[in-house]
Amino acid sequence: MRIEQLTFTRFIAAIAIVVFHFGRESQLFSNDYVDFIFNNANVGVSYFFVLSGFVMIIAYCEKNLSFFDYLKNRFARIYPVYILAIILWLVGKTLHDINKVDLFLNVTMLQSWFSERAQTINYPGWSLSVELFFYVSFPFLLNYIYNKKSLKAITIVILGFWLISQLLYHAIIYNRFSVPIYTVNDIFYHPIMHFNEFLIGNLTGLYFLKKNVVQYNKNYLPHLVLLFLFLLVLLKFKIGLNFHNGLLAIVFVPIIYLLSCSKDMISKIISKKPFVFLGEISYSIYILQVPIWLFLTDYRLKKYFGLNEDLEITLAFMVRLFILIVFSSFCYLYIEKPLRKKIKFYF
Template identity: 45%
Template sequence: MKISQITFTRFLAAMAIVISHFNKDLFLYKIDYISNIFLKANVGVSYFFILSGFIMIVAYHKKEKIEFFDYYKNRFARIYPLYVLGLLLYLMTRYSNFSAYKGILYLLGLQSWIPGEAMILNFPGWSISVEFLFYLIFPVLYNHFYSKGNKSVWVITVIIWVITQVFSNLYVGSSYYMGPHTESHEFLYYFPLMHINEFLAGNLAGIFFVKHCSPKNYDVPVVLLFILILLSLIFVPLFYHNGLMAVLFIPLIILISRNNGALTHLFSLKPLEYLGEASYAVYITHIPVLYIVREVLKWRWPSLDIDCIFWIYMGILILTSVLFYQYIEKPMRNYLKKIKVV
């Protein structure tokens, strides 16, 4: 089952994250309320994790059992080639941060398991540690719980989600949390087990969707939910990074997936769907592309203001991401999927 209209939302989330990582002198950060949204737009990663869990169920819900090797091979083929490309591009301008130890740690996708190591090389890649954990456990969950209709996983998911939210919101205000650029910060934000609730919640949302898939015009509820998400980021002073927004992201994902209104016709347009397909390239390469663009512009046009740099960067990022998707991600994915074990 393919849900074309949900694909473009990945691009929107990726672009929000890109802006959140850009220079805070940008004009968007000088606008009241808008600045609050983009300062917290890294919550888009939480959306990715929840959507990942949702899509896994939609993709596999008709199977009686998932074969481990084929599943792991396909998932590896999906995310690893561009992940390595992101590392290589990053090292073009930040090679002084490299060491053999860090190289091995990052190539194995283990950096987020070790507080203090997650943000050294191409820092958006911290999420690869989390995705690897999701991919490791999903076939087990599917074969032993989801495919058998075992309801205990619902209770377990709710318990894990509640514990994660309570811990995260208490920890961030405690004396144990030392603030940004510390190991306590990396533990809170990037440690893979902090995000397991998001994937599980996405799985359950997927199960609900495939069992109650009734298309209808949900344009108005989708718009209202999106506005509610923005208002929450502006006015509600809670910790969002570890799955709290699932209470709004899940209904948004389900309603967009069920919707047959004007928004679905818009989001399903082939160019927008294609941008959604290229969203992983946007996310995983946006920091090294930014560093490279910034170095080139500083050398060629040193007096450019930050807003001009932003628009040039955005155009180059989208173009390179499309090229990376078309000529690296897709061919490598297809090649790796064809590999057979004798």
């Protein structure tokens, strides 16, 4: 099963993260009306993790999953562009001062497990290191838990794990509890600390598959608007809470669930091919953002586009963003999709 209206939301989250990394100095995103949104837009990664858990259930729940075939398909999906981003980063750095340990951990997607290594090399890649842990865990979860245990028991365990994760995470980042070897900063990126997001997405998918078919044809747009406004309130008034570890699942879960069920006008529009395509290239946008910014230096913007970033910050950002989207489209069509097919065929 494929739920098209969810695909475009990945594009929105990816663009928000790009703004968080590179666009917050622009007056377009730093004014008093919206700056609180983009200063917290890294929560888009948390949305990716919850959505990933949901999509995995929708795609595979009715199957007895083969560990090798599943990982091969996941590898084919994420690794070609992931390694391309590392290569481009290395070229952009002209191979100077490259730490061999960092390079090894990034190529093997293990960086998030090691202290002070998560954001080395192409730093958005830390989330793919986390995703790899999810992927390796999922066949076991599906074959031995989700397909064999009652939904009630699964719900209790996952919600309990989610709650414990939130309490432990906040205890660590506010120095009420420490973890040997790891720094507080390491905890932001550690796979175990983000596992609750994937699991809560799995649980949402399990409930979605068991829902009444009548719910498919309802208009949930008013509910979705209220949820979006609630999200804005949470981002505006954080009251000491940190949302990097899945706390916003309280909003992301109902958004994903209701958007999947809704047959409103907006859902129909974002299910159209152009919007779905933008969602499909969101992974490339996310993982290639740093190499693109690395190549498009202030000097090159001035030389080829006549832009002075000190005076035209917003325009410089938009030019880079446009090039990132175009390049990501090219990568999706001519690198990601063809290599995915070849890997699946030959292996």
